[in-house]
Amino acid sequence: MTAVLQVRNLVKRYGEHTVLDGVDIEVAEHEVVVLIGASGSGKSTLLRCVNLQEDLDDGQILLDGTDVSDPRVNADLVRRKMGVVFQAFNLFPHLSVMDNITLAPRVVHGTDKAAARERALALLARVGLQDKASAYPDRLSGGQQQRVAIVRALAYEPRLLLLDEITSALDPELVGEVLTLVRSLAEQGRTILMATHEMGFARQVADRICFLDGGVLVESGPPDQVLADPVEDRTRQFLRRVIAAGRLG
């Protein structure tokens, strides 16, 4: 069976600086793939490229076997099959929680308003925020905002969920509620590609971990192998630094 996402030989440069240098990654249906690596290793750039928010310098991105990185493909139509959750939540501050969530279903997918609202309320109930439907984002805590952002990305049943360090901007005591939600998404069989610094969490939810360093995919494999018994020197060094920082829970 074709993987949901195939990234082939992806190259991305900003001026002279090569951020991604020939990366290959596959994400199969119901699989959770976690990208780890230091800041600047290319994790976020990779996610933006997959979401077609950047022009590629080489390589291909295939969604369900179709090359969507071809400039002849309408990127807007591709993006609606993916849901993205950002580090800084990026909720629309002038729209209520309900409108944030139902915007894409109504405007992009043509769902009628009542059906979109009903689905949004069901999703909000699942993340424990049904009473916040009419609130505005600035009235919510960081953890609540991020849970709304996840619901917004789920509202149109995307084929692939991209999570870009979604707990990095949260206070430590709010990280748990967001990770719990992501864990339940993984258990529901969502197809997820995520970047994170939470190694303990990565070990629990990941089917496969990919370690990026300097824009190159250094090592990938099951979490127990990559995190506990890495083959590559560079992976070992990175993990040693993470342990020294107390981040390997």
Add this chain to the structure above:
Amino acid sequence: MTSELQRDRLAYKRSRARRSTGVAILSTLVFAVAAGWAISASPGWPRVRSSFFDLPTVAQSFPAILAGLWLNIRVLVVAEVLILVLGLGIAALRTLRGPVWFPVRALATGYVDLFRGLPLIICLYLVGFGLPGLRLTGVPNDPVVLGGIALVLVYAAYVAEVFRAGIESVHPSQRAAARSIGLTYGQTMRIVVLPQAIRRVLPPLLNDFVALQKDCGLISVLGAIDAVRAAQIAAAKDFNFTPYVVAGLLFVALAVPCARLADAAGRRLARREGAV
């Protein structure tokens, strides 16, 4: 129950507040008296009073000037609507990205450069006398319409820049989020960027509106019988400048509510931004 210490502090703060208020009132009075004395004691004051502040002339000229002001208000309202539409359109064109849009962008930029730099009075002459001079069919020759067109041309350039500043102040992450859920460029602009941008530029827009109010008086140079022109006619009757002062005060009275509205909008925005 407040403690002895706190009561003592509050009493001290109140006494300081009373003192500041007293100083403020006294200094204002002293200044007003001094300024009033300096003006009324000046050698030319009797002449100035009779030619600028003559009460019978006020009563005589007031109805005509008020009727003229009504014309100014109508021009103001129609022009402002057109200015907002045109300004927003030009701002949107100026923020288009990509080489395909270069000609459109260049045209919009050229428009803004031209009409922001051109003195309003010259624009009024060019449109008011030049346009009908072409003798094209369908070109209006009503000075009110022509004056309104000139005002719209110049003010739309200013307002476009205000809108553009607002559009560019919306963080790129908002566009990224909007595109990520599948919105097109146009939908992103309309649903996500513009509502946030417009809210932010409301105070400067109101400021431009106040400026437009008084500049509406300049259509008088084309011969429209507005408040300024009515004052001019009344003043010419017996070489008394009082009608100009009447017209001036009426324009000020028109601007004050708007200025307070702009203040309030600014405060509300500051509160909102502070709360985020």
